[in-house]
Amino acid sequence: MSEGILQRLSEGVVLGDGGYLLELERRGYVQAGPFVPEASITHPEALAGLHREFVGAGVDVLQTLTFYASEDKLATVGLEGRVDDMNREATRIARGVAGEAEREVLVAGNLSCAWVYQPEDPETHRRTRELFDRQLDVMTGEGVDFVVAETFNWLGEAIIAVKAIKATGLPAMVTMGPDNNPDSFEGYSPGEQAKRLADAGVDIVGANCFRSPQYMLPIMEEMRAAVPDTVHMAAQPVAFHGTVEQPNFVSLPEFPYELEKITLPRATMGEFALRASDLGYNYIGSCCGSVAAHVREMARALGKTPSDEREWRTSTGKAQSGYELHRMKNQ
Numbered sequence: 001m002s003e004g005i006l007q008r009l010s011e012g013v014v015l016g017d018g019g020y021l022l023e024l025e026r027r028g029y030v031q032a033g034p035f036v037p038e039a040s041i042t043h044p045e046a047l048a049g050l051h052r053e054f055v056g057a058g059v060d061v062l063q064t065l066t067f068y069a070s071e072d073k074l075a076t077v078g079l080e081g082r083v084d085d086m087n088r089e090a091t092r093i094a095r096g097v098a099g100e101a102e103r104e105v106l107v108a109g110n111l112s113c114a115w116v117y118q119p120e121d122p123e124t125h126r127r128t129r130e131l132f133d134r135q136l137d138v139m140t141g142e143g144v145d146f147v148v149a150e151t152f153n154w155l156g157e158a159i160i161a162v163k164a165i166k167a168t169g170l171p172a173m174v175t176m177g178p179d180n181n182p183d184s185f186e187g188y189s190p191g192e193q194a195k196r197l198a199d200a201g202v203d204i205v206g207a208n209c210f211r212s213p214q215y216m217l218p219i220m221e222e223m224r225a226a227v228p229d230t231v232h233m234a235a236q237p238v239a240f241h242g243t244v245e246q247p248n249f250v251s252l253p254e255f256p257y258e259l260e261k262i263t264l265p266r267a268t269m270g271e272f273a274l275r276a277s278d279l280g281y282n283y284i285g286s287c288c289g290s291v292a293a294h295v296r297e298m299a300r301a302l303g304k305t306p307s308d309e310r311e312w313r314t315s316t317g318k319a320q321s322g323y324e325l326h327r328m329k330n331q
Helices: 005-011 021-026 044-057 071-077 080-100 122-142 155-166 190-199 213-226 266-278 292-301 322-329
Strands: 061-063 106-112 146-152 172-176 204-208 232-236
Touching (some): 005 106, 021 044, 044 080, 061 080, 071 080, 071 122, 122 155, 155 190, 204 213, 266 292
Parallel strands (some): 204 232
Protein backbone atom coordinates (compact mmCIF):
# COMPACT_ATOMS: atom_id res chain seq x y z
CA MET A 1 0.00 0.00 0.00
CA SER A 2 1.31 3.44 -0.85
CA GLU A 3 2.16 5.92 1.90
CA GLY A 4 0.01 9.00 2.20
CA ILE A 5 1.29 12.48 2.92
CA LEU A 6 0.84 12.26 6.70
CA GLN A 7 2.74 8.99 6.92
CA ARG A 8 5.57 10.45 4.85
CA LEU A 9 5.74 13.55 7.02
CA SER A 10 5.93 11.39 10.15
CA GLU A 11 8.98 9.68 8.66
CA GLY A 12 10.92 12.73 7.46
CA VAL A 13 10.98 15.78 5.23
CA VAL A 14 8.75 15.91 2.16
CA LEU A 15 9.97 18.07 -0.73
CA GLY A 16 7.31 20.02 -2.57
CA ASP A 17 7.51 21.38 -6.09
CA GLY A 18 8.19 24.92 -7.32
CA GLY A 19 6.36 27.71 -9.12
CA TYR A 20 4.13 27.24 -12.15
CA LEU A 21 2.21 30.32 -13.27
CA LEU A 22 5.12 32.75 -13.49
CA GLU A 23 7.37 30.21 -15.19
CA LEU A 24 4.67 29.33 -17.71
CA GLU A 25 4.16 33.06 -18.33
CA ARG A 26 7.88 33.47 -18.92
CA ARG A 27 7.70 30.66 -21.47
CA GLY A 28 4.73 32.29 -23.24
CA TYR A 29 1.83 30.09 -22.12
CA VAL A 30 0.13 32.30 -19.50
CA GLN A 31 -0.89 35.96 -19.66
CA ALA A 32 0.80 38.23 -17.11
CA GLY A 33 -1.64 40.18 -14.98
CA PRO A 34 -4.60 37.84 -14.56
CA PHE A 35 -2.27 34.81 -14.31
CA VAL A 36 -5.07 32.32 -14.79
CA PRO A 37 -3.97 28.70 -15.30
CA GLU A 38 -5.27 28.21 -18.83
CA ALA A 39 -2.20 26.20 -19.85
CA SER A 40 -3.86 22.98 -18.70
CA ILE A 41 -6.32 23.25 -21.59
CA THR A 42 -4.39 25.40 -24.09
CA HIS A 43 -0.88 23.95 -23.78
CA PRO A 44 -1.11 20.73 -21.76
CA GLU A 45 2.25 19.53 -23.08
CA ALA A 46 3.95 22.62 -21.59
CA LEU A 47 2.40 21.97 -18.18
CA ALA A 48 3.29 18.29 -18.30
CA GLY A 49 6.86 19.24 -19.22
CA LEU A 50 7.17 21.52 -16.22
CA HIS A 51 5.82 18.80 -13.94
CA ARG A 52 8.44 16.43 -15.36
CA GLU A 53 11.18 18.96 -14.66
CA PHE A 54 10.17 19.07 -11.01
CA VAL A 55 9.99 15.29 -10.77
CA GLY A 56 13.45 15.10 -12.31
CA ALA A 57 14.67 17.61 -9.73
CA GLY A 58 13.65 15.28 -6.91
CA VAL A 59 10.25 16.37 -5.59
CA ASP A 60 7.94 14.13 -3.60
CA VAL A 61 4.75 16.01 -4.51
CA LEU A 62 3.25 17.62 -7.60
CA GLN A 63 0.51 20.21 -7.18
CA THR A 64 -2.24 20.51 -9.74
CA LEU A 65 -2.20 23.76 -11.72
CA THR A 66 -5.53 24.84 -10.28
CA PHE A 67 -4.39 28.01 -8.50
CA TYR A 68 -6.96 30.66 -9.57
CA ALA A 69 -8.98 27.97 -11.38
CA SER A 70 -12.23 29.15 -9.79
CA GLU A 71 -15.23 30.48 -11.66
CA ASP A 72 -15.27 34.13 -10.57
CA LYS A 73 -11.52 34.52 -11.18
CA LEU A 74 -11.73 32.89 -14.62
CA ALA A 75 -14.65 35.16 -15.49
CA THR A 76 -12.23 38.11 -15.50
CA VAL A 77 -10.81 36.76 -18.77
CA GLY A 78 -13.99 35.20 -20.15
CA LEU A 79 -13.12 31.63 -19.18
CA GLU A 80 -15.74 30.96 -16.51
CA GLY A 81 -17.26 28.28 -18.73
CA ARG A 82 -14.02 26.28 -18.62
CA VAL A 83 -13.58 26.02 -14.85
CA ASP A 84 -14.40 22.31 -14.66
CA ASP A 85 -12.27 21.58 -17.73
CA MET A 86 -9.26 23.33 -16.21
CA ASN A 87 -9.52 21.55 -12.89
CA ARG A 88 -10.09 18.19 -14.58
CA GLU A 89 -7.26 18.47 -17.10
CA ALA A 90 -4.80 19.91 -14.59
CA THR A 91 -5.43 16.98 -12.25
CA ARG A 92 -5.15 14.44 -15.05
CA ILE A 93 -1.88 15.95 -16.25
CA ALA A 94 -0.31 15.96 -12.78
CA ARG A 95 -1.54 12.43 -12.10
CA GLY A 96 -0.21 11.24 -15.44
CA VAL A 97 3.27 12.68 -14.88
CA ALA A 98 3.38 11.33 -11.32
CA GLY A 99 2.51 7.92 -12.71
CA GLU A 100 5.52 8.05 -15.05
CA ALA A 101 7.99 8.49 -12.19
CA GLU A 102 10.20 5.62 -11.09
CA ARG A 103 9.36 6.43 -7.47
CA GLU A 104 6.01 7.26 -5.93
CA VAL A 105 5.16 10.96 -6.33
CA LEU A 106 2.02 12.22 -4.61
CA VAL A 107 -0.45 14.59 -6.27
CA ALA A 108 -1.95 17.47 -4.30
CA GLY A 109 -5.07 19.25 -5.46
CA ASN A 110 -4.57 23.01 -5.21
CA LEU A 111 -6.97 25.69 -3.97
CA SER A 112 -6.13 29.37 -3.64
CA CYS A 113 -7.62 32.67 -2.59
CA ALA A 114 -10.70 33.24 -4.75
CA TRP A 115 -10.87 37.06 -4.61
CA VAL A 116 -14.49 36.89 -3.40
CA TYR A 117 -14.35 36.77 0.41
CA GLN A 118 -15.36 39.83 2.44
CA PRO A 119 -15.47 39.34 6.22
CA GLU A 120 -18.65 41.35 6.82
CA ASP A 121 -20.65 39.84 3.97
CA PRO A 122 -22.03 36.33 4.64
CA GLU A 123 -23.03 35.97 0.98
CA THR A 124 -19.35 36.12 0.00
CA HIS A 125 -18.63 33.38 2.54
CA ARG A 126 -21.25 31.18 0.91
CA ARG A 127 -19.93 31.97 -2.55
CA THR A 128 -16.34 31.24 -1.54
CA ARG A 129 -17.32 27.84 -0.17
CA GLU A 130 -19.29 27.13 -3.35
CA LEU A 131 -16.24 27.92 -5.50
CA PHE A 132 -13.98 25.69 -3.41
CA ASP A 133 -16.49 22.83 -3.40
CA ARG A 134 -16.78 22.96 -7.17
CA GLN A 135 -13.03 22.70 -7.65
CA LEU A 136 -12.70 19.95 -5.08
CA ASP A 137 -15.52 17.94 -6.61
CA VAL A 138 -13.67 17.75 -9.91
CA MET A 139 -10.20 17.19 -8.46
CA THR A 140 -11.27 14.47 -6.04
CA GLY A 141 -13.20 12.82 -8.84
CA GLU A 142 -9.96 12.55 -10.83
CA GLY A 143 -7.96 11.44 -7.80
CA VAL A 144 -5.70 13.53 -5.57
CA ASP A 145 -3.81 12.36 -2.49
CA PHE A 146 -4.35 15.46 -0.38
CA VAL A 147 -5.25 19.13 -0.83
CA VAL A 148 -3.08 22.23 -0.58
CA ALA A 149 -4.97 25.48 0.01
CA GLU A 150 -2.60 28.41 -0.22
CA THR A 151 -1.79 32.11 -0.41
CA PHE A 152 -4.51 33.42 1.86
CA ASN A 153 -4.43 36.92 3.33
CA TRP A 154 -7.82 36.56 5.03
CA LEU A 155 -7.71 33.90 7.74
CA GLY A 156 -11.49 33.68 7.45
CA GLU A 157 -11.18 32.58 3.83
CA ALA A 158 -8.56 30.01 4.81
CA ILE A 159 -10.94 28.57 7.40
CA ILE A 160 -13.63 28.22 4.72
CA ALA A 161 -11.08 26.26 2.66
CA VAL A 162 -10.38 24.06 5.67
CA LYS A 163 -14.05 23.16 6.02
CA ALA A 164 -14.35 22.41 2.31
CA ILE A 165 -11.31 20.13 2.35
CA LYS A 166 -12.40 18.36 5.52
CA ALA A 167 -15.69 17.51 3.84
CA THR A 168 -13.75 15.47 1.26
CA GLY A 169 -12.04 13.35 3.91
CA LEU A 170 -8.60 14.17 2.49
CA PRO A 171 -5.65 15.54 4.49
CA ALA A 172 -5.48 19.34 4.43
CA MET A 173 -2.43 21.57 4.06
CA VAL A 174 -3.29 25.26 4.46
CA THR A 175 -0.74 28.05 4.18
CA MET A 176 -1.08 31.79 4.61
CA GLY A 177 0.51 34.31 2.23
CA PRO A 178 2.34 36.98 4.29
CA ASP A 179 2.04 40.42 2.68
CA ASN A 180 4.36 43.35 3.48
CA ASN A 181 2.54 43.34 6.80
CA PRO A 182 2.69 39.66 7.81
CA ASP A 183 -0.50 39.86 9.86
CA SER A 184 -3.64 38.54 8.21
CA PHE A 185 -6.04 41.15 6.87
CA GLU A 186 -8.12 40.67 10.05
CA GLY A 187 -5.03 41.56 12.10
CA TYR A 188 -3.97 38.10 13.34
CA SER A 189 -0.23 37.63 13.78
CA PRO A 190 1.51 34.75 11.97
CA GLY A 191 1.62 32.78 15.20
CA GLU A 192 -2.08 33.29 15.81
CA GLN A 193 -2.83 32.31 12.20
CA ALA A 194 -0.98 29.02 12.66
CA LYS A 195 -2.69 28.36 15.99
CA ARG A 196 -6.18 28.98 14.63
CA LEU A 197 -5.57 26.81 11.59
CA ALA A 198 -4.27 23.97 13.76
CA ASP A 199 -7.25 24.35 16.09
CA ALA A 200 -9.53 24.12 13.03
CA GLY A 201 -8.12 20.66 12.32
CA VAL A 202 -5.60 21.45 9.57
CA ASP A 203 -3.09 18.63 9.21
CA ILE A 204 -0.26 20.78 7.84
CA VAL A 205 -0.03 24.54 8.46
CA GLY A 206 2.40 27.24 7.42
CA ALA A 207 3.20 30.02 4.97
CA ASN A 208 3.83 30.34 1.25
CA CYS A 209 4.50 32.80 -1.55
CA PHE A 210 5.23 36.54 -1.63
CA ARG A 211 8.43 36.46 0.43
CA SER A 212 11.96 35.21 -0.17
CA PRO A 213 13.57 32.87 2.36
CA GLN A 214 15.20 35.84 4.08
CA TYR A 215 11.85 37.41 4.91
CA MET A 216 9.91 34.17 5.31
CA LEU A 217 12.13 32.58 7.97
CA PRO A 218 11.19 34.93 10.86
CA ILE A 219 7.51 34.25 10.14
CA MET A 220 8.21 30.53 10.09
CA GLU A 221 9.90 30.71 13.49
CA GLU A 222 6.87 32.48 14.96
CA MET A 223 4.45 29.97 13.47
CA ARG A 224 6.46 26.96 14.65
CA ALA A 225 6.60 28.31 18.19
CA ALA A 226 2.84 28.89 18.27
CA VAL A 227 1.70 25.29 17.75
CA PRO A 228 2.56 21.91 19.30
CA ASP A 229 5.45 19.92 17.91
CA THR A 230 2.95 17.32 16.72
CA VAL A 231 1.58 19.75 14.10
CA HIS A 232 3.20 19.34 10.69
CA MET A 233 4.61 22.58 9.28
CA ALA A 234 4.95 23.73 5.66
CA ALA A 235 6.83 26.57 3.99
CA GLN A 236 7.10 27.54 0.33
CA PRO A 237 8.91 30.88 -0.22
CA VAL A 238 9.42 32.57 -3.57
CA ALA A 239 12.73 32.67 -5.44
CA PHE A 240 12.73 36.46 -5.76
CA HIS A 241 14.42 39.15 -3.70
CA GLY A 242 12.33 41.52 -1.62
CA THR A 243 13.29 44.54 0.43
CA VAL A 244 12.96 45.43 4.11
CA GLU A 245 10.22 47.91 3.25
CA GLN A 246 8.56 45.67 0.66
CA PRO A 247 9.32 41.99 1.33
CA ASN A 248 6.35 41.00 -0.85
CA PHE A 249 7.85 40.76 -4.34
CA VAL A 250 4.44 41.40 -5.96
CA SER A 251 4.55 44.96 -4.58
CA LEU A 252 7.89 45.71 -6.25
CA PRO A 253 8.15 47.58 -9.58
CA GLU A 254 9.88 44.55 -11.15
CA PHE A 255 6.64 42.59 -10.94
CA PRO A 256 5.63 41.13 -13.33
CA TYR A 257 7.74 42.07 -16.36
CA GLU A 258 11.27 42.48 -14.95
CA LEU A 259 11.45 39.62 -12.49
CA GLU A 260 14.72 38.40 -13.98
CA LYS A 261 16.37 41.32 -12.15
CA ILE A 262 15.39 39.98 -8.73
CA THR A 263 15.67 36.20 -9.16
CA LEU A 264 17.51 34.36 -6.40
CA PRO A 265 20.44 32.01 -7.08
CA ARG A 266 19.77 28.32 -6.64
CA ALA A 267 22.13 28.05 -3.67
CA THR A 268 19.86 30.35 -1.64
CA MET A 269 17.00 27.87 -1.95
CA GLY A 270 19.25 24.99 -0.93
CA GLU A 271 20.32 26.90 2.16
CA PHE A 272 16.69 27.67 2.92
CA ALA A 273 15.75 23.99 2.80
CA LEU A 274 18.30 23.21 5.50
CA ARG A 275 17.21 26.16 7.65
CA ALA A 276 13.58 25.14 7.34
CA SER A 277 14.38 21.58 8.36
CA ASP A 278 16.33 22.83 11.37
CA LEU A 279 13.28 24.89 12.41
CA GLY A 280 11.13 21.76 12.46
CA TYR A 281 9.40 22.16 9.10
CA ASN A 282 8.81 18.85 7.37
CA TYR A 283 6.95 19.98 4.22
CA ILE A 284 9.50 22.12 2.41
CA GLY A 285 8.73 23.48 -1.03
CA SER A 286 8.93 26.69 -2.98
CA CYS A 287 6.68 29.01 -4.93
CA CYS A 288 6.83 31.70 -7.62
CA GLY A 289 10.13 31.94 -9.47
CA SER A 290 11.45 28.64 -8.19
CA VAL A 291 12.31 26.43 -11.16
CA ALA A 292 13.90 23.01 -11.46
CA ALA A 293 17.41 24.32 -10.75
CA HIS A 294 16.27 25.79 -7.43
CA VAL A 295 14.32 22.69 -6.49
CA ARG A 296 17.20 20.38 -7.42
CA GLU A 297 19.46 22.33 -5.07
CA MET A 298 16.88 21.92 -2.32
CA ALA A 299 16.74 18.17 -2.99
CA ARG A 300 20.53 17.92 -2.78
CA ALA A 301 20.65 19.90 0.45
CA LEU A 302 18.04 17.61 2.00
CA GLY A 303 19.83 14.48 0.81
CA LYS A 304 17.07 13.44 -1.56
CA THR A 305 19.33 13.32 -4.62
CA PRO A 306 23.07 12.60 -4.91
CA SER A 307 25.30 15.62 -4.39
CA ASP A 308 28.34 14.10 -6.12
CA GLU A 309 28.99 14.85 -9.77
CA ARG A 310 31.05 12.54 -11.95
CA GLU A 311 34.75 13.29 -12.09
CA TRP A 312 35.99 14.84 -15.31
CA ARG A 313 39.37 16.13 -16.45
CA THR A 314 41.46 16.41 -19.59
CA SER A 315 44.24 13.94 -20.26
CA THR A 316 46.53 16.59 -21.79
CA GLY A 317 46.57 19.10 -18.98
CA LYS A 318 45.14 21.71 -21.35
CA ALA A 319 41.78 23.29 -20.75
CA GLN A 320 38.86 21.87 -22.70
CA SER A 321 36.29 24.39 -21.48
CA GLY A 322 36.02 27.94 -20.27
CA TYR A 323 35.22 26.53 -16.84
CA GLU A 324 38.63 24.81 -16.70
CA LEU A 325 40.47 27.67 -18.35
CA HIS A 326 39.63 30.26 -15.75
CA ARG A 327 40.16 27.94 -12.85
CA MET A 328 43.63 27.04 -14.15
CA LYS A 329 44.47 30.73 -14.34
CA ASN A 330 43.37 31.21 -10.74
CA GLN A 331 45.37 28.29 -9.34
